[in-house]
Amino acid sequence: MTIRQAAASLRARELSCLELTNRCLGQIGKLNPRLNAFITVTEDGARKRARELDEELAQGLDRGLLHGIPIAHKDLIHTRGVRTTSGSKLFEDFVPRQDAPVVEKLNQAGAVTLGKTGLHELAYGVTSENPHFGAIRNPRDLERSPGGSSGGSGAAVAADMVFMATGTDTGGSIRIPASFCGTVGLKPTYGAIDRSGVQPLGLTLDHIGPLSRSVDDVRITYQAMGPARPSKSAPHVRHVRIGLPENFYFSSVDPEVKRAALEAARDAEQLGATVIPVRVPDVDALNAAGRVILLVEASALYEPYWARREDFGADVLALIDQGRLVPATDYVNAQRLRRALRKEFHELFTNIDCLFTPTSPIPAPRIGQKQVEIDGELQDTRIAATRFVRGMNVLGFPALSLPCGATQAGLPIGLQVIARPYEENVLFTVGEALEPVLASRWGFAL
Amino acid sequence: MSPAIPPDQLERIRPVLDALLEQLRQHTQILTAEAVLPLRYEPEEEQ
Numbered sequence: 001m002t003i004r005q006a007a008a009s010l011r012a013r014e015l016s017c018l019e020l021t022n023r024c025l026g027q028i029g030k031l032n033p034r035l036n037a038f039i040t041v042t043e044d045g046a047r048k049r050a051r052e053l054d055e056e057l058a059q060g061l062d063r064g065l066l067h068g069i070p071i072a073h074k075d076l077i078h079t080r081g082v083r084t085t086s087g088s089k090l091f092e093d094f095v096p097r098q099d100a101p102v103v104e105k106l107n108q109a110g111a112v113t114l115g116k117t118g119l120h121e122l123a124y125g126v127t128s129e130n131p132h133f134g135a136i137r138n139p140r141d142l143e144r145s146p147g148g149s150s151g152g153s154g155a156a157v158a159a160d161m162v163f164m165a166t167g168t169d170t171g172g173s174i175r176i177p178a179s180f181c182g183t184v185g186l187k188p189t190y191g192a193i194d195r196s197g198v199q200p201l202g203l204t205l206d207h208i209g210p211l212s213r214s215v216d217d218v219r220i221t222y223q224a225m226g227p228a229r230p231s232k233s234a235p236h237v238r239h240v241r242i243g244l245p246e247n248f249y250f251s252s253v254d255p256e257v258k259r260a261a262l263e264a265a266r267d268a269e270q271l272g273a274t275v276i277p278v279r280v281p282d283v284d285a286l287n288a289a290g291r292v293i294l295l296v297e298a299s300a301l302y303e304p305y306w307a308r309r310e311d312f313g314a315d316v317l318a319l320i321d322q323g324r325l326v327p328a329t330d331y332v333n334a335q336r337l338r339r340a341l342r343k344e345f346h347e348l349f350t351n352i353d354c355l356f357t358p359t360s361p362i363p364a365p366r367i368g369q370k371q372v373e374i375d376g377e378l379q380d381t382r383i384a385a386t387r388f389v390r391g392m393n394v395l396g397f398p399a400l401s402l403p404c405g406a407t408q409a410g411l412p413i414g415l416q417v418i419a420r421p422y423e424e425n426v427l428f429t430v431g432e433a434l435e436p437v438l439a440s441r442w443g444f445a446l
Numbered sequence: 447m448s449p450a451i452p453p454d455q456l457e458r459i460r461p462v463l464d465a466l467l468e469q470l471r472q473h474t475q476i477l478t479a480e481a482v483l484p485l486r487y488e489p490e491e492e493q
Contacts, residue, residue, distance in 0.1 A: 333474035
């Protein structure tokens with residue numbers, strides 16, 4: 001069921017907000033012991049809020065499409081009176097006094113918060129194997145990672161526990177779980193959604209956005225999050241020019257992933273869009289700059305905690321330590337390189353409206369899998385998983401991941417669509433046009 | 447004073463970090479002064 005379908009049922013009195021909330025809480029009760037998608041479930045608060053919202057609807061007060069819709073927040077987004085751990089021992093007892101603005105906005109829109117979803121420790125990693133709160137599991141295959149860092153959000157949405165869960169994305173942390181779990185995820189334009197009240201990681205790389213089960217759901221929740229600027233209106237899909245990279249994004253990719261992403265481009269062409277082969281600027285350089293910038297920014301942020309070494313998981317501590325060792329000259333030059341590449345990407349986008357790439361070169365890896373084999377070559381799982389997504393954190397361009405197929409083993413494959421800053425509507429238009437075609441291919445039912 | 451990184455940890459992370467920095471420097475060494483530095487000092491922001 002989509003948000004729009006649930007909203008129609010609520011208004012037709014086929015369903016109450018409380019019944020919908022109870023249905024989702026039932027799903028959480030049934031599946032969370034296996035998936036570990038939630039760190040905290042706010043059952044009582046959710047039921048109380050759902051009753052209030054039912055009362056409002058009965059009195060004719062309608063807050064819009066999100067009125068009575070169950071959602072969850074990644075557990076690094078401040079929620080008043082509800083523990084917010086950031087998946088870390090450092091903050092295991094932290095209870096915020098205020099809601100983050102993004103939470104306030106969704107509350108005002110009538111969403112019902114069911115709890116807080118788990119994540120990779122401090123959002124600093126992509127596996128969601130959290131040493132303090134346990135590994136989160138992928139609902140499509142319990143032996144596999146849901147991706148991360150917003151792994152709990154991806155799992156919760158894919159397992160029908162909520163209609164939408166918030167995520168943050170510093171190097172792919174919304175799009176990777178969307179791809180691995182078979183949901184839609186949006187990393188908006190840098191700065192579009194207010195980041196205050198959200199535990200930072202990369203001060204110039206962090207983004208907030210929604211994960212949901214359809215492009216329309218993502219559009220609805222993104223609008224409710226209160227973007228700083230309205231997205232430019234998009235042309236009809238028949239007038240959209242899609243760039244299909246000839247370099248980088250289709251090399252060193254799992255063959256099933258490659259096939260599915262290329263088929264999606266052919267589908268878009270069938271819908272009337274123009275597909276243009278393009279050569280993209282140096283994404284390896286962009287990734288190197290992004291990794292160095294993140295190492296330094298995260299280490300600077302956690303400087304007050306450097307002495308508490310035993311409170312970090314081994315992988316996160318290794319990254320924090322690396323960041324301490326980066327010369328300042330390299331950080332400054334990485335920022336200069338970022339500026340130069342941003343200019344080159346803007347030039348690329350003068351001839352296209354969006355770019356199609358696979359979201360990740362690989363489907364969901366097994367929990368604990370440190371290396372993956374691509375084209376006969378062993379690669380570090382974390383580096384491989386982030387290779388196609390990190391660049392857009394560095395550039396700040398918006399990017400949407402939507403399911404475009406499945407492997408023979410039944411694992412979801414994500415398509416990444418990238419647009420110019422504040423052109424999220426292009427992503428939504430293309431995504432909505434493609435969604436029915438792609439959904440029929442991988443058998444995903446709403 | 448900042449706590450030191452233990453030697454065994456340094457030994458583990460050094461090669462990984464050095465490889466990344468080497469990769470970055472291959473790209474940054476061709477930057478010229480024309481690649482604008484984004485870390486500008488903006489006095490008006492402090493007013």
